[in-house]
Amino acid sequence: MNFVFFSPHFPTTGADFCDRLKKAGATVLGIGDAPYDGLDPKLSAALSEYYRIADMENYDLTLRAMGHFIHKWGRIDRFESLNEHWLELEAGIRTDFNIYGTKLDFVKNLKKKSRMRAFFRKSGVDTIPQRKCSDRAGALTFIRRVGYPVVVKPDSGSGASNTFKISNAKELDAFFRDRPEDVTFVMEQFIDGLVVTYDGLANRDGEVVLAASTRYDHSVMDVVNKDRHLSYVCYPKIDPAIEAAGRKILKAFDVRERFFHLELFQARDGRAIALEVNMRPPGAWMTDAINFAYDVDVYAEWAEMVINDRNRGPFTGKYFTAYASRKKHIHYRHDHQAVLAALGGKIVRHNAIEDVFSRAMGNYAYQLRSKDLAEVREAIDFIHAEEA
Incomplete structure (x- = not known):
């Protein structure tokens, strides 16, 4: 299979997706605006060829790159970026070259919140x-x-x-x-509640082959507008109301061979209320949250699903995996070294966040896991404790 990955260098998870595509047997071709010499070594090793363009918003340049790939490598079987920003460009390329996947006639239903509502109504899930x-x-x-x-x-x-x-x-x-x-x-x-996600993979037949769910501790709107820190927890088990609503929405949208990221409100009475549907992996380290919670490699599972139509599940959740970010302008009670000393056994990842994502995701973040939800909550509180 010839797979063109658009913008493989950004966000950085593109390197993992391309690496697993190659390991699954695909010929991986990249189109991006970054210099080849500046690519992550894992990414450059995964790509059979990289075509650099000066402006990724210029559709004609992408058409030219595709023409080059087809001339050299033959038919292109898939074109993806796994990035919401390029949803319309992807659909245009798939339409123009008759490539499997979402085409232009459907993409506005995924881009516009006002058009999503018709599919939410079709699903029977409550809407706002x-x-x-x-x-x-x-x-x-x-x-x-x-x-x-x-x-x-x-x-x-x-x-x-x-x-x-x-x-x-x-x-x-x-x-x-x-x-x-x-x-x-x-x-x-306005709904008084917090966002719960339903994330995972739907195969070529529209069957959910991997699913997980994350609960935000804060409103992302407030995090961005008030410049605050963020935390969420990926749970080892999915609330049945969220699972049922998520599957109904996927069926209404006829989601196939896709990573999906659905956002729902969960009301105080337990009802799931449809909010947004995104045909991409979740952001904010949430792919790795699924990995750590389920002891799985979602990058590899996605690649096996796309390239070989293979499902290696079922997958069972084992841990509560949390994300807790910090903002530079907030004075925290415990410095970085204190956090590592106190929580080192639970921390599975920590590093700075790219500036372009920092307003929502924080300037620095910690990812941690435990089989005990109370331990995870205590760790988040320790990281977020502010000076008096």
């Missing part, structure tokens, strides 16, 4: 009341129906950038005064 937020009059009509507070967010894209909680008329006026003119927003009823 929502409407397009184009003017103040329409916003007030919606608010009269659901009440304050509400949340406004970009209709297209992922993450918490340009996402705000609005609690009164003054904040509503400020939003319409200061909002970016080139961004289309949607408004949603």
Whole structure:
């Protein structure tokens, strides 16, 4: 199988995905804007050829790279980046070259939150009341129906950038005064709860062959807007309500041969409420959280699924795996050395975060695991304890 990986150098997990693709038997071809000499050695060893382009947003340059690969290597079987930013470009390339996977006629259903809702309704999973937020009059009509507070967010894209909680008329006026003119927003009823994910792999027949679930301890919107630290826990077992809702959503979207990352709210009464669907691996070290929680290599399982249509499960969770980040501007009670000394036996990874992700993910992060949830919670509290 000839597999073109777009932007294999960023984010850094691309090196692991490409490495496992090669080990699964694929010919891996890369397109990116980074100099070849600057690639991770693991990545350069995995690539049979790397085609550098000056501007990855320039579709014609990508078409030219694909033409070169086809001339030299023959038919291209897969084109992926596993990155939300390139979802539309991927679909365009697959459409133009008739490559397996999501095509342009469906990609807007994955890009726009307003269009996801039709599939959530089809799935039968509860959804959050929502409407397009184009003017103040329409916003007030919606608010009269659901009440304050509400949340406004970009209709297209992922993450918490340009996402705000609005609690009164003054904040509503400020939003319409200061909002970016080139961004289309949607408004949603505010749900008092935290995000729970349903993540994993769906094979070529649409069967879930690996699944895991993570619970955020904080609202990512608040983390970004208030510049705070973040923590989450990947659980060894999935809540049955989340599992049932996740599988219904995957069926409604007809997800096949994909890594998936679904975000849901879990209400205080236990109900799962659909929030977002992303056809990519989860971010913020969450692929490795699954690895550590389940003692598995999700990069290899994804590659075996795509290249050889093989499933080596079932997989059983064994640990609670946590992520706890820190921000440079916050003064913590325990310094880095104290954290390592106190929690060294539980820490499985720690390092600085790339600046482009630091607003949401923190400047430095620790990943730790234990079979005891209380131990994980105590460790997170130790890392996040601030000076009085």
